[in-house]
């Protein structure tokens with residue numbers, strides 16, 4: 001009987017009632033959970049106990065949510081240094097799932113879940129899908145990678161709990177993805193935005209227009225992407241493209257999600273507390289100010305994580321959302337403090353380049369940024385694929401395109417860069433997160 005709730009398309013589902021709790025009631029839940037998790041972390045995890053002792057902070061000092069600033073930060077390196085199980089607060093006999101991420105350097109990080117953690121994960125992913133107006137009857141193609149990566153299985157269990165039909169295509173095998181998309185009546189797809197764009201291009205080549213299919217919703221995450229990219233995807237395919245947010249260290253996907261307003265991501269605050277801090281000093285910043293997102297888990301049993309530095313740059317949106325959810329929102333993340341690179345003393349984010357390129361007519365968002373150093377001076381080259389139609393065009397038109405791109409980028413970052421137009425499909429496609437920046441300056 002309960003499942004009937006999931007059949008209704010509309011703005012409010014009883015299943016997502018926690019999203020609409022009066023703030024006072026949520027605060028009671030948060031405070032109770034915070035007390036319990038700080039105690040658990042202190043009692044059971046050596047690293048948290050040592051850090052808190054060093055700061056002279058005891059679990060009893062954390063009386064309400066505001067006191068969270070007293071707690072020490074945690075970092076990705078803490079997970080690496082305690083590899084594999086050093087941050088676990090549950091015995092292995094209670095761990096029912098492990099995931100791991102390889103990261104870019106060195107040892108992977110390992111995360112564990114108890115049965116109760118899996119229940120929480122299912123719940124927040126279910127609420128994620130409900131936020132995007134998906135319900136029972138939807139057919140969801142899940143092209144997030146299945147395996148050690150949390151994306152695939154996280155979305156899978158949430159979609160199943162929703163009562164939707166899940167097709168576990170995982171990432172890759174593009175031809176088969178398109179066959180499934182075309183033949184299986186798929187109404188929603190989960191993927192990284194860059195891989196979805198790749199799918200759209202390959203489908204186009206086979207003469208398939210996504211507008212002719214029942215597909216109406218895209219759930220995109222696992223890499224930062226911009227509003228310009230959203231407009232591009234929605235314009236080309238006729239779907240609504242939703243952003244979701246999560247990270248393995250906290251739970252996987254399911255930390256936050258966009259609602260139908262598509263104006264920031266609601267954080268599931270009954271399970272995760274967001275803070276914004278100055279990325280350099282670590283000082284807390286007020287709502288509305290941009291800084292680094294710091295997250296604390298409130299209900300994770302296997303691996304409580306307190307004040308985790310995400311390196312994602314965003315702000316908490318102070319105004320309430322038109323959808324009626326009382327969960328606070330973060331502005332969508334289009335950059336990470338560690339994505340930033342410095343060219344001739346100027347801080348540049350790949351998302352700035354992407355937004356500039358998308359403003360220039362005809363330029364597809366397949367690009368790569370190559371950094372080199374010549375005679376001690378940084379050189380930045382952007383390789384940009386042109387559309388197949390344009391290759392037949394006159395050289396002068398390609399030159400004009402090049403100039404428009406150079407100008408658009410200069411307007412944003414204040415530097416003139418080199419644009420190399422390259423033939424279609426010459427920039428490697430990723431089946432997961434796109435690699436946008438190749439830094440050859442240290443070679």
Ligand SMILES: [Zn+2]
Nearest residue numbers: 259261321323
């Ligand atoms: Zn909303």
